[in-house]
Amino acid sequence: MGIRALLSLPLARYIVDNQRRWMAEGPAIQAGWQNKLINKAVSTRFGKDHFFKDVHSYDEFREAVPIRDYEDLKPYVEKILHGEPDVLWPGKPTYFAKTSGTTSGVKYIPITADSLPNHINSARDALLNYVHETGKSDFLDKKLIFLSGSPELTTKAGIHIGRLSGIVNHHVPAYLRTNQLPTYEINCIDDWETKLEKIIDETIQQPMSLISGIPPWVQMYFDRIRARTGQDIKDVFPDFSLFVYGGVNFEPYRAKLFEAIGKRVDSVETYPASEGFIAYQDSQTAEGLLLLLNSGIFFEFIPTENYFDEKPRRLSIAEVEVGKNYAVIINSNAGLWGYSLGDTVKFVSTDPYRILVTGRIKHFISAFGEHVIGEEIEKALQYAMQRHPEVEVTECTVAPMVAPPQGGLPYHEWLVEFATPPADPVTFAEDLDRRLTELNVYYDDLITGSILRPLVITSLPKNAFINYMRSEGKLGGQNKVPRLSNDRKIADGLKQS
CATH class of the missing domain: 3.40.50 (Rossmann fold)
Known part of the structure; x- marks a missing residue:
């Protein structure tokens, strides 16, 4: 010693x-x-x-x-x-x-x-x-x-x-x-x-x-x-x-x-x-x-x-x-x-x-009165990953889609960079959504009341988050992407990166 x-x-x-x-x-x-x-x-x-x-x-x-x-x-x-x-x-x-x-x-x-x-x-x-x-x-x-x-x-x-x-x-x-x-x-x-x-x-x-x-x-x-x-x-x-x-x-x-x-x-x-x-x-x-x-x-x-x-x-x-x-x-x-x-x-x-x-x-989604917070996002993700052990997530963030370009009900969009994607993406998304309804009664009410449709996962290419942080001049150090936000700024930036 x-x-x-x-x-x-x-x-x-x-x-x-x-x-x-x-x-x-x-x-x-x-x-x-x-x-x-x-x-x-x-x-x-x-x-x-x-x-x-x-x-x-x-x-x-x-x-x-x-x-x-x-x-x-x-x-x-x-x-x-x-x-x-x-x-x-x-x-x-x-x-x-x-x-x-x-x-x-x-x-x-x-x-x-x-x-x-x-x-x-x-x-x-x-x-x-x-x-x-x-x-x-x-x-x-x-x-x-x-x-x-x-x-x-x-x-x-x-x-x-x-x-x-x-x-x-x-x-x-x-x-x-x-x-x-x-x-x-x-x-x-x-x-x-x-x-x-x-x-x-x-x-x-x-x-x-x-x-x-x-x-x-x-x-x-x-x-x-x-x-x-x-x-x-x-x-x-x-x-x-x-x-x-x-x-x-x-x-x-x-x-x-x-x-x-x-x-x-x-x-x-x-x-x-x-x-x-x-x-x-x-x-x-x-x-x-x-x-x-x-x-x-x-x-x-x-x-x-x-x-x-x-x-x-x-x-x-x-x-x-x-x-x-x-x-x-x-x-x-x-x-x-x-x-x-x-x-x-x-x-x-x-x-x-x-x-x-x-x-x-101030990091929450309440575009429809649901007030989903970071802890609920983390727990839902952890639950779904436990049910799909093959999944590895590099990074993710969540944003509201208030006016879907394809029409229909609004929803929460999960933008996920997978290191290993789910073998069954549909069931993975269903497990995420089910756990979120269990964690947040307001979100559950919006889903069951057909105000929101269930969440949608957008799979991002490798290094999407790194490229986004680079474009914002925030790569490295103590910087990190918020897990969720109440607007589309980060979500749209990630799709463009």
Whole structure:
């Protein structure tokens, strides 16, 4: 056992012992963070605008701080970009994480000296939880790859600006830098496909033990390696033992990824966002991701059915229930206040607080009042694939067809890129549709009432999603295609790609 593997064992024990203490006191820990955040930001411009000096309870906090998205936050961000200090948080942010917004164009999400440990330590702790539970630490002595965006940064108003994954790359612990790949120079290549080929050149002869990234881009990495070598990943990387992923639901990718690997490997799911590291998988046996209640974020939750109300009901962690869908709202030491993350989650446990990510609050289909959400799409797809085990899906998305060009009733169009298509496409589509009617009563009513016809599958050619993302300038990095949308923009773009 090497020195990294050996030293990780007592560190993992220390981290998990501390974690267990705050896991047992979730509501109290969160109340403490509410007070600490308010007290530290009381003299900021935002704190003065929202009368933080008069806030002494959660009820008062809810009254003082409205729910906002990036557009609402943008005027404060603009002041920071023009050099003003003490706007959202004391001083100036250390970084802005630059990310794409659907309505706001480029978004600049602040990362402060106080919030940076949330991003760095949470990624570390996810691995240490795995080490502690399994006793497996040898992977730390071999090569580790993190498929990420470029670490190159720009500067404005004295603040470094870059992609979150690139920012985090600058803070990889020194003891891991010597076995981290790709090298800095290759990681700085902007064009994803050029970068991917260089990454393969650099890694293909190395003892890779940990591979991390968003599943569709890891799949692309694996596919290129197999095409080049004619071998499964287990034969190219016999030391590969741990896959770390986040950003999308893993289930639709699981079969194809493990088929490419050629053996089962352990996996750890994470839930990082530019706005904060929200949760990670702390156990190989327990369902869900551990919500990080002691990491500089005060969480609020809005039942999804109330989200678009004029004044939606906001809940603290003490008020959530298992099995219900909530939109996630964060208040943090990055200077985000009442900020709607855009994600929806469902609690699978409140002792401790563990969640499943169920979708995006604005990614849904409700062209006919059905309000089908991402979780229902994922479950229907998983069900149909279980009934048709030969099927492998590379990627899919769903959109409404309100006015079919061939006439007849409208329907949901499933645009699917199959790695292996169903032997019986008609039955596969019927199984998808049946499961969706079981999951969503409104969709069922529309089908049985002959308002909608059953869903239609459009099979897309190989690399359709890659070609679409390339045409949008979003190939690689942290980008992914939404699983569903309420309009035809993505669907029509895919058909043209």
